[in-house]
Amino acid sequence: MNQESTESIEEKENIQEENVSENQQPEISVEEQLQDELAKEKDKFLRLFAEFENYKKRTSKERIDLFKTANQEVLQAMLPVLDDFDRAWSQISKSEDEALVKGIQLIQEKLKSTLVSKGLEEVEVKTGDAFDADFAEAITQIPAPSEDLKGKIVDVIEKGYKLGDKIIRFPKVVIGN
Known part of the structure; x- marks a missing residue:
């Protein structure tokens, strides 16, 4: 009986240990699983947030570039006028009429300063x-x-x-x- 009771006690202890370990493993597994899911969701959120920040920066830069070059068509259309004005100025500057020279010079300077203020160099x-x-x-x-x-x-x-x-x-x- 001694040997049988010792064996049965050992069997009962082994069964209890297995039950205890079985009970603990699912709890740890569930907790680890939740931690893994939380980590995955955090990573997903951070990537999405970073992607959105990059999108905002890119669209902001594109908008600024668009504003910088929005006048390009108008300014390109004005370039032949500016060239004609320069050619006319080279002839008018030789004139004896001081009032004409002064007036044309003022108009030319105003035209150039206006175009420069719009970004033309x-x-x-x-x-x-x-x-x-x-x-x-x-x-x-x-x-x-x-x-x-x-x-x-x-x-x-x-x-x-x-x-x-x-x-x-x-x-x-x-x-x-």
């Missing part, structure tokens, strides 16, 4: 500068008047303009060969 190229195809358009090549003008700008035919950082009309130049 002149692309700076001068005679003697090295030719750079990224910032100027070569119309033709002529024999260089001197050795130091070979591969450089000999004459500027038409001014170039940019709106913000974007060139809307390249300057047209003649290059020495």
Whole structure:
């Protein structure tokens, strides 16, 4: 009886241990499962939030770029008028009539300041500068008047303009060969 009772006691203890461990495992499993689900949902939320923040930044940047270049069409239409005004100014400035010269100069300055206030800037190229195809358009090549003008700008035919950082009309130049 001693041996049988010891075996039955051990069996009962083993059964109790199994029951206790079985009871604890589902609780831990459920808790771990809930923690995993919570972690997954947090990760999903953070990714969605980050994606939304990126969307807001991207649309804000696009909106700012649109406002910067919204006047581009109108300003491009005004460039020939500005060119004509510059050509007329070169002739009118030779006039003897001081009132005419002063009046035209005031109008020209007002036109230029208005266009500059809308973001228009002149692309700076001068005679003697090295030719750079990224910032100027070569119309033709002529024999260089001197050795130091070979591969450089000999004459500027038409001014170039940019709106913000974007060139809307390249300057047209003649290059020495």
